[in-house]
Amino acid sequence: MAGPHTLGTDGLIPVVTQETGSGRVLTVAWINREALQQTAATGEAHYWSRSRKKLWHKGEESGHVQKVKAVRLDCDADVLLFEVEQVGGIACHTGRHSCFFQELRNGNWVEVDPVLKDPKAIYGKQDGKQAD
Amino acid sequence: MAGPHTLGTDGLIPVVTQETGSGRVLTVAWINREALQQTAATGEAHYWSRSRKKLWHKGEESGHVQKVKAVRLDCDADVLLFEVEQVGGIACHTGRHSCFFQELRNGNWVEVDPVLKDPKAIYGKQDGKQAD
Numbered sequence: 001m002a003g004p005h006t007l008g009t010d011g012l013i014p015v016v017t018q019e020t021g022s023g024r025v026l027t028v029a030w031i032n033r034e035a036l037q038q039t040a041a042t043g044e045a046h047y048w049s050r051s052r053k054k055l056w057h058k059g060e061e062s063g064h065v066q067k068v069k070a071v072r073l074d075c076d077a078d079v080l081l082f083e084v085e086q087v088g089g090i091a092c093h094t095g096r097h098s099c100f101f102q103e104l105r106n107g108n109w110v111e112v113d114p115v116l117k118d119p120k121a122i123y124g125k126q127d128g129k130q131a132d
Numbered sequence: 133m134a135g136p137h138t139l140g141t142d143g144l145i146p147v148v149t150q151e152t153g154s155g156r157v158l159t160v161a162w163i164n165r166e167a168l169q170q171t172a173a174t175g176e177a178h179y180w181s182r183s184r185k186k187l188w189h190k191g192e193e194s195g196h197v198q199k200v201k202a203v204r205l206d207c208d209a210d211v212l213l214f215e216v217e218q219v220g221g222i223a224c225h226t227g228r229h230s231c232f233f234q235e236l237r238n239g240n241w242v243e244v245d246p247v248l249k250d251p252k253a254i255y256g257k258q259d260g261k262q263a264d
Contacts, residue, residue: 003204018157025148025150027206028206040236042241054197071235072236073236074234075224093207094207099206099207100206101203102204102206102209122209
């Protein structure tokens with residue numbers, strides 16, 4: 001497939017992942033050419049994990065995969081948008097629906113969305129932070 | 133206001149801007165602390181223009197400002213989400229509603245959203261690309 005035309009100097013561009021139907025922005029992650037090709041080939045979102053420096057099949061540990069319904073590209077061809085069905089209804093490693101659960105209210109960041117499932121139960125270990 | 137805790141090495145983090153109501157993702161831009169403070173102070177989206185290397189009041193030339201209804205922060209505190217009312221209904225410098233007007237179809241990027249207004253008419257000059 002053609003493009004994205006502009007991959008960053010590290011070969012990565014951001015990808016916004018939005019839930020079909022609800023329109024909720026679930027995550028922002030990073031992607032390279034290989035991860036985009038895997039996404040297109042499998043129909044499930046693949047990203048590049050900057051912390052683990054490897055290809056990341058979203059939901060590979062949790063089962064909370066993202067079924068990709070559409071892939072869009074922005075005007076500058078350097079940001080992607082995935083429209084997905086979020087299996088399990090949980091995209092965030094904290095056990096919440098969306099990673100964007102903190103809202104600015106009167107100058108403070110307030111957690112406004114509930115934890116739907118304990119990360120320990122999702123990932124089966126103490127440190128949910130490393131898991132996806 | 134506290135955070136975002138993690139500003140990039142260049143002092144910038146990405147911000148996803150989503151239209152209240154429609155849920156359309158309009159733009160992804162970059163922001164620094166000053167631009168976030170200006171956004172909070174004025175209620176209109178301010179970003180950092182990486183190409184022009186200056187604070188950017190979105191819509192300053194076109195009049196297509198973004199009235200910010202909510203500001204959210206992600207779990208890693210390194211991506212922001214603005215929920216906005218898009219004045220004029222046009223966020224993209226190409227004269228389209230959203231910057232994400234190209235969709236991947238059968239391996240090709242296809243323009244799927246119409247130009248609502250000629251950029252020359254929006255910006256009053258030949259080169260809409262430099263304008264906002």
